Amino acid sequence: MDTRHMRFFMALAETLHFGRAAERMNMSQPPFSRQIAMIERTLGVKLFERNSRNVALTPAGKHFMEDCRNVLGQFEDACRDVRLVASGMKGELRFGFMMHAAHSVVPELVQLYAKARPDVRLVLDERTPTEIDEMLVAGTLDAAVTFDCGYAPHLQTVLLARERLRIIMREDHPLATVGQIYPEKLREEKVIAAPAATAPALRSAINSYFSAKGIVPHVVLEPRLQHTIIQLVAKGLGVALIPVSLCTGMGTGLISRTLTDAPQLDVVLRAPMTTKNPAVSAFMEIGKSIQRTSL
Amino acid sequence: MDTRHMRFFMALAETLHFGRAAERMNMSQPPFSRQIAMIERTLGVKLFERNSRNVALTPAGKHFMEDCRNVLGQFEDACRDVRLVASGMKGELRFGFMMHAAHSVVPELVQLYAKARPDVRLVLDERTPTEIDEMLVAGTLDAAVTFDCGYAPHLQTVLLARERLRIIMREDHPLATVGQIYPEKLREEKVIAAPAATAPALRSAINSYFSAKGIVPHVVLEPRLQHTIIQLVAKGLGVALIPVSLCTGMGTGLISRTLTDAPQLDVVLRAPMTTKNPAVSAFMEIGKSIQRTSL
DNA sequence: TCCATCTGATACCCTGAAAGCATTGATCGT
DNA sequence: ACGATCAATGCTTTCAGGGTATCAGATGGA
Incomplete structure (x- = not known):
């Protein structure tokens, strides 16, 4: 048994006429009759009640017809979908991003x-930037x-x-009154920053x-x-330098x-x-289009 | 493409080894390789990334593997089920019965x-008995x-x-006091009975x-x-003769x-x-077994 | 009642898809 | 560098399955 046989069966089940079913299968009637007989023999089930005048489905045949319709449908879908996956129109794309970008481009x-x-x-x-590099x-x-x-x-x-x-800080921080801050002001500040092992570029x-400016920052915490x-x-454990896109919606205070x-x-x-x-190439292309609009 | 090809594909996808996959398909490696190449060519999709040393699934191949597993499963089920239907273990049985039997054997x-x-x-x-005969x-x-x-x-x-x-009647009926009733008592009674066209045997x-007893019953209503x-x-529109199994649970009064x-x-x-x-034969057999217990 | 016609089954032949065997070519470990 | 491993290729052979011709049973009209 094979899907080809199922198609033979469906052709006859739908037309209930060997000649026309054979025609639909682009073949002549005799080999078609043989194929139907073969299907019934291998299944060990009579699918059609027939004489030289009428063809009718048996109850088993009627049931098989429903099943075949499903199987053939799924079969076609599988063959179609694999092409879609290969073309990148369907499938899965595992996309990593760092929190620093979650509010901007992502x-x-x-x-x-x-x-x-x-x-x-x-x-x-x-993920953290370092994890991302490893996973890529x-x-x-x-x-x-x-x-x-x-x-x-x-x-x-x-x-x-x-x-x-x-730079971010509590609103009750001494530097909060200053409009723009230059590094020398931060010489004595406690700084919180991600460790180099986690976010090398940022750190x-x-x-x-x-x-x-010849300053060694006083990094007190490295989450x-x-x-x-x-x-x-x-x-209030220190100040931190973070990307501008993360500065909105930090919460009050x-x-x-x-x-x-x-x-x-x-x-x-x-x-x-x-x-x-x-699926990746289209993703990169969309990245390029975002680049044009945001730079 | 056919389920046979899907089985070839699955064998290779699961073993990732042409020789062993061919063995599983009971064939030698060269024709197996050709079949895989054929599948990829007809689908127009590269399913395996391979060199003379390693075989690996492409993303499309991975996706196709899932689909093939489903299709092949459904295919096997369909072939199994059609046998079950033919043997009467599965399918549908349209069973008619008259209300007169709904409380007894049905x-x-x-x-x-x-x-x-x-x-x-x-x-x-x-259905009514006459409808049943027609539908049978x-x-x-x-x-x-x-x-x-x-x-x-x-x-x-x-x-x-x-x-x-x-015989059934209202509990306030004059005959209600009589324990056993013979036909002569009913000469003057209004009788309600199904028409002969609906329930010939009963009527x-x-x-x-x-x-x-030489009596012509006074049938006043024929629902x-x-x-x-x-x-x-x-x-209170009359009395009626009904099967004993229907006499329980008629409601009060x-x-x-x-x-x-x-x-x-x-x-x-x-x-x-x-x-x-x-599916009918087993149904009739169960009918016979009920007969033995109830007669 | 008989014949024309329709339809599915059978007989026979032939082609080509696909299997086997032998071999090549590429890659990796020693 | 060489041998082992494994997939790909070339060549031959076979049989599954298609085509044509024909048979056989059923139906409906003359």
């Missing part, structure tokens, strides 16, 4: 892609939004946005910002999660201020250069 | 059959419980029960009962439904009395002699 990117490729299941995975090379992620850390041999990169850092930008940093600032010569970081969309997932 | 018959053949969908259809010959019903009306050329018959008729039994007869008796030399009717299970539905 929502737009996800929304545009979901609209362009509604049959691709987007698996979102919020390991192939656990298909694409990710992260800070540009420069060296990336096997990765293709699309620049999405260039974000300046701002190195912060470090460079201070060291350019791995951006979320935690903001919470610690809110508790916190304010942000502009930094003189504020460090800026490139937010990029990355994917393995030799990705196997055909 | 519940037991249905219950026993549903237990013996849980995968056969029993379509119950309550027309093939609209597979089997039915009705009164034995004697002549039934193309039908097979199983005697299920022999029911005596009792003829009632008529014979009276005419044997087609048993339900209606009982309601009319309850309203009604009583039943034994009739002297009460007429008796055969309740039979019937099916077309040359039925196509394989």
Whole structure:
């Protein structure tokens, strides 16, 4: 038994006429009759009640007809869908992003892609930049939004946005009255920043910002999660330098201020250069279109 | 493409080794390789990433694997189920019965059959005896419980029960005080009975009962439904002769009395002699087993 | 009642899809 | 560098399955 036999069966079940069913199958009646006989023999079931004048379905045949319709439908769907997956119109895309981008480019990117490729299941995975890099090379992620850390041999990169850092602090902090803050003001401040092992590009930008002025920042806490940093600032444990897009909606009690010569970081969309997932290319293209609008 | 190709694909997708997959398909490796290549060519989709050392699924292949598993499963199920339907273990059985039997043999018959053949969908259809006879010959019903009306050329018959008729009346009826009633007492009574066109066997039994004593019953109302007869008796419009099994649970206000030399009717299970539905035979067998216990 | 006609089953032949065997070519570990 | 492993390719052979011709049973009209 095979789907070809099921199609033979369906042709006869629908026409109830060997000649016309054979014609529909683009063959002559004798081999068609043989095929029907073969189907009944291999199944061991009489599917048609027939004489030289009439053809009718048996109850078993009627039941089989429903099942065949389903099987053939699913079969066609499977063959169609595999093409769609290969073309990137369908499938799955595991997309990683860092919290620092969650409020800026990620929502737009996800929304545009979901609209362009509604049959691709987007698996979102919020990670730290270092985790993202590891998962991209390991192939656990298909694409990710992260800070540009420069060296990336096997990765293709699309620049999405260039974000300046701002400083955040409690609104009762002594510096809260100052409009714009320059590094020298922060010489004595307690700074909260993600560790270099977690967000190398961000931490190195912060470090460079201070060291350019000959200052060694007083980093008192190094939480791995951006979320935690903001919470610690809110508790008055120090100040922090975070991307401008994260400064809105931090909750009450916190304010942000502009930094003189504020460090800026490139937010990029990355994917393995030799990705196997055909859904990625359209994702990168949408990244490029976002880049045009946001830069 | 065909299910055979899907099985080839699945063998390779599961083993990721051409030699072992070919072995599983009971063939040598070269033709197997060719089949895989053919599948990819006809689908126009690369399903495996392979070199002379490693075989791996592409994303499209991974997706196709899931679909193939479903399709092949449904395919096997369809082939298995058609055999079950042909053997009468699965399918549908349209079962008609008259209200006069709804309280006696029908519940037991249905219950026993549903237990013996849980995968056969029993379509119950309550009808008048005449409708049942018509539907049996027309093939609209597979089997039915009705009164034995004697002549039934193309039908097979199983005697299920022999029911005596009792007389029912309002409890405030003058005859209510009498313990056992003989026909002469009913000479002047208004009788309610189903018309001969609706329930020939029942009506003829009632008529014979009276005419044997030279009485012409005074039939004032001829409702087609048993339900209606009982309601009319309850309203005091007359008395009625009904099977003993219907005398329980008529509702308050009604009583039943034994009739002297009460007429008796055969309740039979019937099916077309040359039925196509394989589910019928077990149904008739269960009918026979009920017969043994109830007679 | 007989014949024309329709329809499914059978007989026979032939083609080509697909299997087997032998071999090649590429890759990896020693 | 060499052998082992494994997928791909070339060549031959076979049989599943298609085509044509024909038979056989049923139906309906003359």
